[in-house]
Amino acid sequence: MRNYFNYFTEIEERFQQRRGSLLLLSTIDWALIESWSEAGIPLEAVLRGIDAAFDKYEARQQRGRVRRINGLAWCSQAVMEAAEDLKEAGAGSTPVTSAARDSGFEHERVAAHLDAAAAALDSAADAPESCRATAIRLRELAVAVRGTDAPDLESLERSLTVLEEKLYAALTAAAPEELLVGLKEHAARELAPYRGRMNVTQLRQVEHQFVQKQLLVHYALPRLSLFYMRQQ
DSSP states (O other): OOOGGGHHHHHHHHHHHHHTSOOOOOHHHHHHHHHHHHTTOOHHHHHHHHHHHHHHHHHHHHTTOOOOOOSGGGGHHHHHHHHHHHHHTTOOOOOHHHHHHTSOOOHHHHHHHHHHHHHHHHTOOSSHHHHHHHHHHHHHHHHHHHTOSSOOHHHHHHHHHHHHHHHHHHHHHHSOHHHHHHHHHHHHHHHGGGGGGSOHHHHHHHHHHHHHHHHHHHTTOOOOSGGGSOOO
């Protein structure tokens, strides 16, 4: 049974394994994984798509075509095809609630992640009211996690997603126009090599994820999702 909260790391490991090197995923690659996660693409479909993309690449390589796969986005078409195949076959991902129970995410580690994010938001200079309100809510969630024997990690992750979206909205409203334009231009440059491999909707989703991620980086603010919880 695959761990729901290993979605990111299992995709990264499979890509690196098939590529045969420890190439670090780019910001665009991580944004693409987030777009798959938010779209409900099963982990199984992503892993199948990566394998299919590399199988096709290796077959072409044997015929003398040796163009290197340098980013996860090269697998995006195959991933979407694998997702459609699973959907048609009536298959899907493991239910989150079941996987979450086996995740090994100890209560204190989850609560510490929430407290650390709250502390980082306390000192934010931009959109301070929204950041402090988010910090208060994170501490409330941390108290709730510590106070239950079986925290509902799926429900908690939904709450964190909502809090992140509200935080993004506040930061976007407060950010200078030049910063936002620059982030979008950066995203456009990063996505340029992959425009033929993703449809318009997917490109917009990845650009959105990229800009949001870079906005938090710019303001030195933490990601709230449990996907970004420290593993040790």
